[in-house]
Amino acid sequence: MLAAGAAAVGAFVMLVMIAATSGAGIRADHTTWRTPDAVPAKRATAVQALATTYVRHEPVTVVSLARLPGRGTTPAPPGLSAFPEKGEVYVSPALAALLRELPANQLADRFPKVTSYGTIGAAGLASPDELVAVVGRAPGDPAVSAAAEGSTPWFDEGQSARAEISGFSGTQKPLLTGLDKGMVLLGLVLLAMPVVVLSSAAGRLGAARREQRLAALRLAGATPRQILTMTAVEAAAVGAAGALTGALAYVALLPVLAEVPYGVGGWYTDQLWVGLPWCAAVVAGVTVLLTVSAVSMLRQVATAPLGVAQEANPRRTRWIRFALFAVALLYIWQSAGSGELSSRQALVLLGLFYGTFWLFGPWVVDRLGRIVGRFARRPATLLAARRLSDDPRGAWRTVSGLVLAGFVAGFFSVSQLGGQLGGSDYGNQVAVVSPSAAEARHTATEARTLLDRAGVTATVTTGGADDSGNLLGGNPGVIAHVVGGTERIDAAVTALTAVAAGTPPYTEDYATAPDRIAIDRVSDVSTATLALSFALATASAGLTAAANVLDRRRVYGLLRLAGTPLRVLNRARVRETVLPLVVLAGGTTAMGVYGSYQLNKAADVTINTTGALQLAACVVVGALAMFAAIAGSRPLLRKVTDGPAPTAD
Structure with missing residues (x-):
């Protein structure tokens, strides 16, 4: 059940982020028609001008259209049933509601007076909350004259344009939606590793008990192929059931997800539907990841079942992990400092950083356990240190989610540039x-x-x-x-x-629109990424902590029989989490802060107080959530150690 729950959470989060990425692209495609694509004068049939005005600090996109006399017909713009005649005004539903709400001298008087407004359909809108107007003009109207090409002294690309057209096949994305997909893609990459961490941890839930059972089967005559097949089938069934549940939850919650605002507003539900191929791919990917994670732990069971059965082979880590991490970090440092990177290169480097840190984490936990064990002065600290060094990979899985989320928190919290705009x-x-x-x-x-x-x-x-x-x-x-x-x-x-x-x-x-829109998009994506990262980290910690109690029920039972108080066992579990969390999460958060500092330096701004306070809040909330998740398994520890009976062990 724990493994299936983890798979469901991982599949749901990945589908939501993929939906947001593809939906942002669809929304941008729905706005390209507004920026006119110039054609040769002899082929032009109309004049189109794009302008942007603001009301209550919200952008209102105004598309002015005029037929050229003596030319052919022009097709209707997306969302309209016909090309607008002179004096006709079509508005989006959200703008129509705002026109009714505000006094005419604040908004309605900016457009030609009409008895009724036409309605722009969803095909011409990026969002049901978008404010858009299409106005039919005369060819000599100032709104479609040469002056409408954009003569302000400010950077207004995507806010104003003018050209003679023959249709609406433009490809340039306006300022209001052009950045959306790239920002969401960054969030998707940042969340991919926490999802991998959660799915990998799900595959290893109950690993210790499973190893003992499979080692006994190997000693009884089962072949390595048989135990691998058994484990793969079991893990695949659990993973598929959990991932399918997460996919069904995504489908059921589509109307709710469509209400979450981003950029120009909420979403049309069909924009967030990724399609059956993507659903199947995510379900299959989470299932495969969980299965591979479960099977990968069986190397010792297949080759040395007696050592596993006697727990005589501690899970040590090797120095090669540190060497690979140092090489990868040096490569990332040199690549990032060599000059401007493309978006794809930056995402690859970010993925490489996550991957190498996942390799490096267990090595740090192993060394940390040995050092703390050498200087431990209290029973709980000694127990925690021994657990860290005996099973560094298991301890790393408990804290890895928050450790990787620390990098996201450090980077996004400090990189908030709000209040730094000119003007x-x-x-x-x-x-x-x-x-x-x-x-x-x-x-x-x-x-x-x-x-x-x-x-x-x-x-x-x-x-x-x-x-x-x-x-x-x-x-x-x-x-x-x-x-x-x-x-x-x-x-x-x-x-x-x-x-x-x-x-x-x-x-x-x-x-200030270009800078403000970029900052708003970063802020929206960072808030969502932080929330989902900490949710994944908390889920991973809670599931792993509960599974560890079940895995170690024999060890905990023997410790209770030997006279160890329950509070000492609880303290040991907490310190087993706190020690690597402070070292590793502190390190990744510092790396995130440094990366954000470099970004702020390139943008010629300084770290603001709001970002620093947000970072502190993220760290505190994340730590409290982690401890709450671990504390949730305390009743389970009491249950599995309540009145243990002596055995031959």
């Missing part, structure tokens, strides 16, 4: 770009009138080449310094839309 002095500004300084002076006069009519208190100034301390960045245009909060800013943007020549008025949200 914080521009929070009350609304900017309108003008073609020239003379035009800017005329626009400023109109802006004052429009803002006064809208009831917005603001100071309107013009900007030029000698003034870069505002959102215009030294370009000609108008700046409105608005008095009030977010509602007043939104009302000012709406009022100034009438004087913006092609490019909508923009605020600090527009200027």
